[in-house]
Amino acid sequence: xxxxxxxxxxxxxxxxxxxxxxxxxxxxxxxxxxxxxxxxxxxxxxxxxxxxxxxxxxxxxxxxxxxxxxxxxxxxxxxxxxxxxxxxxxxxxxxxxxxxxxxxxxxxxxxxxxxxxxxxxxxxxxxxxxxxxxxxxxxxxxxxxxxxxxxxxxxxxxxxxxxxxxxxxxxxxxxxxxxxxxxxxxxxxxxxxxxxxxx
Numbered sequence: 001x002x003x004x005x006x007x008x009x010x011x012x013x014x015x016x017x018x019x020x021x022x023x024x025x026x027x028x029x030x031x032x033x034x035x036x037x038x039x040x041x042x043x044x045x046x047x048x049x050x051x052x053x054x055x056x057x058x059x060x061x062x063x064x065x066x067x068x069x070x071x072x073x074x075x076x077x078x079x080x081x082x083x084x085x086x087x088x089x090x091x092x093x094x095x096x097x098x099x100x101x102x103x104x105x106x107x108x109x110x111x112x113x114x115x116x117x118x119x120x121x122x123x124x125x126x127x128x129x130x131x132x133x134x135x136x137x138x139x140x141x142x143x144x145x146x147x148x149x150x151x152x153x154x155x156x157x158x159x160x161x162x163x164x165x166x167x168x169x170x171x172x173x174x175x176x177x178x179x180x181x182x183x184x185x186x187x188x189x190x191x192x193x194x195x196x197x198x199x
Contacts, residue, residue: 001059005038035067042147046096050090051152054191054192077090086194095158103125110136122142123153158180161188
């Protein structure tokens, strides 16, 4: 995350920094008071991304400034906290184009190469426990920008929740757990616990 986004205002400069850093997403905090943010992958600017917004909300809270709203290009994202879980709410129509593909078993999802053959964003998933809403998933951007697999994708989790019409407990990548809930106003909440990375 770039805490002082105003120090790097140009779209080209932001794209270059995101490519240099090589993370699945880089967030530029343009206005901490109003929660205005800009999100870039190494190759594209995103209107919305759940995983980095959960992380940013957690970071702002841990520094004594818990936000109620974040504002990526897609629109206003409500934020709330339940104990150690940070939640953000958005809309499925904000999610950039991607395919969700159900596999027959967790083993099939786990056996996929990173990335699998093909083009376009793929969210591969299988029921781990359908009755309980527990899903095993892996996310593959397949953009050719060096990100073979995305370990946590809140936007894809939001899309899958919208498609399935139920809350989910998604176990993604090697250690991410993403919780989702649908709300009557059509928004979907994506939540999880955040841990500070050690250098």
